[in-house]
Amino acid sequence: MAMDITLTKENLSSNFKERFVTYCQDTKVDDAYMETQWQAWEKDPGLVVYRAGKDGATVGWIAFNRHTSTIETLLVEPGWAQKGMAARMLDDLIRK
Numbered sequence: 001m002a003m004d005i006t007l008t009k010e011n012l013s014s015n016f017k018e019r020f021v022t023y024c025q026d027t028k029v030d031d032a033y034m035e036t037q038w039q040a041w042e043k044d045p046g047l048v049v050y051r052a053g054k055d056g057a058t059v060g061w062i063a064f065n066r067h068t069s070t071i072e073t074l075l076v077e078p079g080w081a082q083k084g085m086a087a088r089m090l091d092d093l094i095r096k
Helices: 014-026 030-042 087-094
Strands: 006-010 047-054 057-065 072-078
Touching: 006 087, 014 057, 014 072, 030 087, 047 087, 057 087, 072 087
Parallel strands: none
Antiparallel strands: 006 047, 047 057, 057 072
């Protein structure tokens, strides 16, 4: 079964930050790291955020550093993780 998604470039958004904060809290990541990482992303001109969408809904985000070709983080919305969405998002990013 195909899961057609679309990756759309966007700026750092409040929705992405909310999901990043939730992820950090759920995984017991130190608050100082979380804030330091967010501040670094805000200052990094090489950071590109892709929002993954399916049928008008946001299913996740990829923070990608185009200068170092590094995926900084990949976040999948709850309910989509068990549907192979992370792998699909990576596949689509590679195709870009």
